[in-house]
Amino acid sequence: MGSEIEQITVSMGSMEVNAYIVHAPEGDIIVDAGAEPEEILGKARNDVAAILITHGHADHISALDEVREATNAPVYMHPLDAEPAGIVDYQPLHDGEDLVIAGESFHVLHTPGHCPGSVTFIVGGDQIVGDLILPGSVGRTDLSGANWEDLEASIGKVMPLWKEDTRLFCGHGPVLSASEEMETNPYLPRTLA
Numbered sequence: 001m002g003s004e005i006e007q008i009t010v011s012m013g014s015m016e017v018n019a020y021i022v023h024a025p026e027g028d029i030i031v032d033a034g035a036e037p038e039e040i041l042g043k044a045r046n047d048v049a050a051i052l053i054t055h056g057h058a059d060h061i062s063a064l065d066e067v068r069e070a071t072n073a074p075v076y077m078h079p080l081d082a083e084p085a086g087i088v089d090y091q092p093l094h095d096g097e098d099l100v101i102a103g104e105s106f107h108v109l110h111t112p113g114h115c116p117g118s119v120t121f122i123v124g125g126d127q128i129v130g131d132l133i134l135p136g137s138v139g140r141t142d143l144s145g146a147n148w149e150d151l152e153a154s155i156g157k158v159m160p161l162w163k164e165d166t167r168l169f170c171g172h173g174p175v176l177s178a179s180e181e182m183e184t185n186p187y188l189p190r191t192l193a
């Protein structure tokens, strides 16, 4: 049986950002902690086995200290984003690795473009993409450390793994159907080839 991925939308000032809890067979895994730590922690049903970070922008890590303190869980993120964010105590993520946490497997892809250390976590057939892909759009590439060429290459890395029922769990906005997004999102190529 697959894990359930629960979306938690929290507010950071006027902005909404998503965190996720993966309810895995042997515990919970929090993905991103941008704001409202009590809101995120309140959704845990089991011990939190790990905290995964999609990328180091403030809207994804500003509640990390509180969530880490409350759970004592190890933090996993990409070194290219940990260092600029001043995070030193963490487990570095590597492109192509498979992390097994609480009985669930997370396939890690380094997907830069929006941020140098952006990663995508593949859980079963679903993808937690951070701000790589957003509803009808993609992550901003006009920020420091961002560039369109990398973003395009990263999209080319995640899309071939999409199946008919793949869901995309984005940093902002609702959970997306990958096949719907492929048909309607003007930033994505129309085919997987």
Ligand SMILES: [Zn+2]
Binding pocket: 055, 057, 114, 115, 131, 139
């Ligand atoms: Zn971002």
Ligand SMILES: [Zn+2]
Binding pocket: 017, 057, 059, 060, 131, 171, 172
């Ligand atoms: Zn964001």
